[in-house]
Amino acid sequence: MEGLAFYALCYLAAAVLAVIVSQRIGLGSVVGYIAAGVLIGPVFQISVAGSGYLEQFSEFGIIMMLFLIGLEIDPQMVWRLRDKLLGLGGLQVVATIAAVTAAGIGLSFSWQQSLLFGFVAALSSTAIVLQTLEEKGLLRSDGGQASFAVLLFQDLAVIPMLACIPLIAGSGHGASSGHGGAAVLADLPGWISAILTLAAVGVIVAAAHFLSRPVFRTIALLGLREVFTAAALLVVVGITVLMSAVGLSPALGAFLGGVVLANSEFKHELQNDIEPFKGLLLGLFFMTIGAKIDPAILLANWLTVAAATLGLIAIKALVLLPLAWFFRVRGPAGWLFTLGLAQAGEFGFVLLTIGEDRELLSSTTVSVSVLIITFSMVLTPLLFALSNRIVVMLEIRGPQHRDADQPEEGTVILAGVGRFGQIINRMLLADGYKPVVLDYRADVVDNVRKFGVKSFFGDAGRPDLLESAGLAHATLLIVAIDDPDRATEIVAYARRSNPGIQIIARAYDRLHHYKLADAGANHIVREMFDGSVQAAGMALESLGMHPYEVQKRKTVFVEQDTAGLSRMAGLVDVDTPAANNPDFVAGFNDIGKVIENAMMGYRSGYEEMVARGWNAPDASSIHVPRSVEPDRPS
Amino acid sequence: MRILVLFAHPAQRKSSINTAMAARARAVDGVTFVDLYAEYPRFSIDVDREQRRLIEHDVIVFQFPVFWYSTPALLKQWQDLVLEYGFAYGPQGKKLAGKLTLACITTGGSRSDYAEDGGNRRVVEHFLYPLEQTAILCGMEYLPPFVLYSANHLDDAGAQHHIQSYPRLLTALREERLDLSSVRLMPTFGSFDLTDLVRD
Known part of the structure; x- marks a missing residue:
């Protein structure tokens, strides 16, 4: 021995x-x-x-x-x-x-x-x-x-x-x-x-x-x-x-x-x-x-x-x-x-x-x-x-052979093909892109393979697995896994390993959104946000609001909330829980104050944003310039 | 003069002329080029930003293919939302007064289709009357439109001529070398008229 x-x-x-x-x-x-x-x-x-x-x-x-x-x-x-x-x-x-x-x-x-x-x-x-x-x-x-x-x-x-x-x-x-x-x-x-x-x-x-x-x-x-x-x-x-x-x-x-x-x-x-x-x-x-x-x-x-x-x-x-x-x-x-x-x-x-x-x-x-x-x-x-x-x-x-040695066009890597990733995958496939799919659940991978998708079993949180899926040459990485910390690690690793890659990441909540942004994600989607907005819209429609009116309200809400999200980025300390960070709480309360007001019944600001551009003027106050002949074809 | 090009084309993958024109316009120095369908794919126009842009420019160019005798839907939405009461019209709304507007359009129909005795029963400028009156109501000058007929049936040479002349037109406008007094006398003008209209 x-x-x-x-x-x-x-x-x-x-x-x-x-x-x-x-x-x-x-x-x-x-x-x-x-x-x-x-x-x-x-x-x-x-x-x-x-x-x-x-x-x-x-x-x-x-x-x-x-x-x-x-x-x-x-x-x-x-x-x-x-x-x-x-x-x-x-x-x-x-x-x-x-x-x-x-x-x-x-x-x-x-x-x-x-x-x-x-x-x-x-x-x-x-x-x-x-x-x-x-x-x-x-x-x-x-x-x-x-x-x-x-x-x-x-x-x-x-x-x-x-x-x-x-x-x-x-x-x-x-x-x-x-x-x-x-x-x-x-x-x-x-x-x-x-x-x-x-x-x-x-x-x-x-x-x-x-x-x-x-x-x-x-x-x-x-x-x-x-x-x-x-x-x-x-x-x-x-x-x-x-x-x-x-x-x-x-x-x-x-x-x-x-x-x-x-x-x-x-x-x-x-x-x-x-x-x-x-x-x-x-x-x-x-x-x-x-x-x-x-x-x-x-x-x-x-x-x-x-x-x-x-x-x-x-x-x-x-x-x-x-x-x-x-x-x-x-x-x-x-x-x-x-x-x-x-x-x-x-x-x-x-x-x-x-x-x-x-x-x-x-x-x-x-x-x-x-x-x-x-x-x-x-x-x-x-x-x-x-x-x-x-x-x-x-x-x-002489520059004659200059272009001969360029690496090939990159590919798309999709990490996670559960409930979230599946939709992404289907839509990419429908548009002719073939992502390399990674998931740590063997049965999921198995099912996806039945549909002819190139998918691999393995934990996308492992750098070596990402590398063998072609991270170094890929143009886009989509992190669609449900574990927030893992997702942040993957984004951070991918950003270090391939500074030029585009990264789309799935965020668990607001705080995770900032962590992902910090780690280097280009685009971040809050996993529940869009679905919840859809449901809210359906609720308004069910309550009798006109569908196009609902659509406009959803648009304004999403825009205001998203704008607030980036306004607050500076207030975030990722190591402190949001509720314990007074700046963050203050900022959150400030986000789209209009929206919050609207929720509490002070509706005017929100109403005005939604209705903007379709406000009818007071008819008597419109002045057609005098010099114009009313029906002159040019 | 400061030129703003508002480009509206909902089907750029199928476009033969307009995207090429847009690419040229984008490359002209001193021209602010806006692809409306790219900036507002969900039709949620940022009214404040659009109004700021209008204020910052002297010439507003609307570039679009004619769809059903009118502007594409997003450009109509843009008019509905951006030209607000109190900004573009009304007693307090004089922010656009004195600016020039120019429509640069392409049509599917031929020049002979757009005639009193043609298939469309009107000349093309008649169909732009809403745009013209909108401009006038806002106190802006509406120039005769710059038109390319039969955009889908052009040979290469014809297409290239129009595509090349578009940045020439924009540059001439910017440098005030376009003979506006002659242009004003014409019902419409096209790429072949530029030789006479652009001063060196």
């Missing part, structure tokens, strides 16, 4: 420290984790005892990442990106493999080793690139979309690559990257194991499709957040165990499971629950990579490492740039794409590890390769900066 706590302390401390420093310098979290690994391993020699166990554990990070990538796959988006995905992604992978393999053979490696290097080099770092693009708000730009398409193809290409390595390695050790129990099928005849393998994939697809929804809904109805989290982890771990048992890549299984669940209303919840685990475990994975770096090897081979890193980036860039041009990703978008994807990725570490297991590569070669990948990753922020610099230079020379 003491040992475990000590390792946890070292790893967590190193991670927190190194990642903070690395983020501050602008190198991103991946580099920070690797640096933390270096601290633990080569520098302080702490990791040696525990790392073997941790390595296996950390591979869950990769599996979860693929699960999340699967979840992100929206069939419509994939269809829209199909050219770039297959064409750009496919050609990039094939061309890079060919170029690097040729270079490897030229440097007198065996063809198998060269091919493995090709595989490693063809993959870019999904973790670094996606995170950087998101941070810079470029994910939806042309360059960002092209990068995403290529990264997605690369992530898919990993799967055949993983399958390929044992083939090209011939009879190696056969040690799988394993999570135990890998060889359940080893003793069975080939055809049975093939059937069982297919059956395992079928089980994952079927279970994710048919079983997940009722199970998640049941858990969601329980209202226990941690059980939902446990269930989400269970999905990933279950897939891993099943796939390992039949000898397939757990990453492939997790990806498949993610794709099947991508359309589920629990998508955002799953994402949010898995995300932190993925982040930590992926961090752990990077740390184990860092821990394995041997300073002696680096010192002995620094020239090779430096040359190979630059060579790798050069080859990747030279493959990417013409492809980008050919696929019409040009100008700023083209440079972003080319330089952004020019590093090697985290899957390279996985491939190299398997290559070492299969005795395809010596441990020195693997160490040197790991260093090369790591340095290419460390250089990524510099490459992004370089692409920025190039864009600035292009702009100075």
Whole structure:
């Protein structure tokens, strides 16, 4: 126990420290984790005892990442990106493999080793690139979309690559990257194991499709957040165990499971629950990579490492740039794409590890390769900066591609689709807008989905959920939930996160109205106000007043009350209950004194406002100017 | 002169000429442009604000498409509410005296429809008599209307000519380059008359 706590302390401390420093310098979290690994391993020699166990554990990070990538796959988006995905992604992978393999053979490696290097080099770092693009708000730009398409193809290409390595390695050790129990099928005849393998994939697809929804809904109805989290982890771990048992890549299984669940209303919840685990475990994975770096090897081979890193980036860039041009990703978008994807990725570490297991590569070669990948990753922020610099230079020379890199048109997010939100939703739909709907009641979400509305289960008060619903790019957020404090928090968070967004919020009462205004809402609707005014109007009509007269009275009442509301904004102290704030009480009593007077029977002011413009003058006092001929047509 | 354009069009999504004219008018320096249907979608006109606007300007331009031989409903509501007794007329109501009014209208019917022997049995200015008399009762001068006929059946060139000439008219009014004495002699005028009416 003491040992475990000590390792946890070292790893967590190193991670927190190194990642903070690395983020501050602008190198991103991946580099920070690797640096933390270096601290633990080569520098302080702490990791040696525990790392073997941790390595296996950390591979869950990769599996979860693929699960999340699967979840992100929206069939419509994939269809829209199909050219770039297959064409750009496919050609990039094939061309890079060919170029690097040729270079490897030229440097007198065996063809198998060269091919493995090709595989490693063809993959870019999904973790670094996606995170950087998101941070810079470029994910939806042309360059960002092209990068995403290529990264997605690369992530898919990993799967055949993983399958390929044992083939090209011939009879190696056969040690799988394993999570135990890998060889359940080893003793069975080939055809049975093939059937069982297919059956395992079928089980994952079927279970994710048919079983997940009722199970998640049941858990969601329980209202226990941690059980939902446990269930989400269970999905990933279950897939891993099943796939390992039949000898397939757990990453492939997790990806498949993610794709099947991508359309589920629990998508955002799953994402949010898995995300932190993925982040930590992926961090752990990077740390184990860092821990394995041997300073002696680096010192002995620094020239090779430096040359190979630059060579790798050069080859990747030279493959990417013409492809980008050919696929019409040009100008700023083209440079972003080319330089952004020019590093090697985290899957390279996985491939190299398997290559070492299969005795395809010596441990020195693997160490040197790991260093090369790591340095290419460390250089990524510099490459992004370089692409920025190039864009600035292009702009100075000519503005022709100026507009190519703009993010897409934003969307509408509707938080809460209960009695209040439903009306908003229906009216928006009737006018052709498709809001992204969030609600924390699974049964409500379920019902709304039956009407074909894109709705998601989850508490809109959680910032991460709002972010995954697209807050950063949305043009309008409507906060229609009934919990006043929650609504205020959401408005405040959304305003901080996206200063340009329009926010319409539902207020519980006057005081809440001011809190929402303070938090940054653009438009505020008092939830009971309009309905009550309608009812008051009906009352007047029932008592015999002419309907148009009633309409005018309602209009004046609403205008006076609303004007009073904003007049009083200065008197409000949101921390003091309204009744205990003398200024507020005085102001309230002053609001539309006319209205109050009218209520108490002094009707003249209100009457006059209502009747304004239709007052008949004293007929004798109208003077038609003398000079005018009465019936002159002009 | 200070120009106020009161634009009234209830179906701007279907408009071909008026919204284009409005966009040009909006862009003319020194012209206050008011889209009445945008400011008062629920017909609850802010009488005080409208009266303040009238006082602050010398020329009141009513821009609207003719609906059923008259102004759109909101512009009638505007007249009913804003031109109050004691403000616009009556012994104490001289606040608008001396100002100019000009109706800039578009019609669906053609010039030959608007004739004694045409389908509408009257010339177009006759249909604007209520507006004219309202202006006169308020002590304002009513200029002959600036008219575009057949607004729904124009070719591009005709439409563009009218759209371009509208800001020219407003600018000329503002800079007092419109030959008012000639305008006063005409029953109506159109975009093709501006060449003669606008002094350089």
